[in-house]
Amino acid sequence: MLIKTLPVGHLETNCYVVTDEDTLECAVIDPGAESNTILGYLEDNKLKCVAVMLTHAHFDHVGALKEVLSETGAKCYVNKKEERKGIIGGVGGFKAPEGAIFYGEGDEVHVGSLTFRVMETPGHTAGGVTLICEDALFTGDTLFRLSCGRTDFPGGDMNQELASLKRIADLPGDYDVFPGHAEGSRLSIEREYNPYMRHAIENL
Numbered sequence: 001m002l003i004k005t006l007p008v009g010h011l012e013t014n015c016y017v018v019t020d021e022d023t024l025e026c027a028v029i030d031p032g033a034e035s036n037t038i039l040g041y042l043e044d045n046k047l048k049c050v051a052v053m054l055t056h057a058h059f060d061h062v063g064a065l066k067e068v069l070s071e072t073g074a075k076c077y078v079n080k081k082e083e084r085k086g087i088i089g090g091v092g093g094f095k096a097p098e099g100a101i102f103y104g105e106g107d108e109v110h111v112g113s114l115t116f117r118v119m120e121t122p123g124h125t126a127g128g129v130t131l132i133c134e135d136a137l138f139t140g141d142t143l144f145r146l147s148c149g150r151t152d153f154p155g156g157d158m159n160q161e162l163a164s165l166k167r168i169a170d171l172p173g174d175y176d177v178f179p180g181h182a183e184g185s186r187l188s189i190e191r192e193y194n195p196y197m198r199h200a201i202e203n204l
């Protein structure tokens with residue numbers, strides 16, 4: 001498994017391209033902006049994108065979704081709870097593209113020999129998910145390095161956020177953490193030093 005991080009857009013959202021190196025099939029996670037950057041990486045490395053997976057549907061995570069789907073023919077995967085109407089709290093509405101597959105707790109997405117398992121982790125948004133693939137966690141804006149996603153947008157809920165952090169902390173073993181923004185981490189580090197996760201561990 002090869003993981004490429006592409007920080008895109010003015011909020012430097014981490015778009016991840018996760019590739020099965022044997023088949024060159026890949027998944028794009030959170031194409032937030034700069035479709036040319038994302039598509040250029042796919043073309044330069046002769047990758048076949050078969051899935052575009054969203055951890056959640058805030059504007060900075062979906063800005064290049066339409067273009068990437070159009071150019072690759074990949075399927076879009078998103079939690080149904082991310083659909084919302086109108087302009088909400090400055091983060092905009094979202095309607096899943098035609099043909100999207102709605103995934104939820106325990107669902108699996110297969111990309112070549114790779115299997116992504118869906119864990120519902122609401123709090124930052126109602127339909128936020130964490131994607132688990134081998135020893136990697138793609139946590140969107142639920143878990144950041146030594147922090148967590150804000151919950152003051154409509155659909156956010158700090159109690160749910162803490163419960164989600166507790167669920168992530170309770171995963172057996174250790175993982176590399178690939179968050180929606182900024183640098184990555186290890187789950188063992190977050191369990192010990194992240195104040196929000198520590199609060200969740202100790203109080204829930």
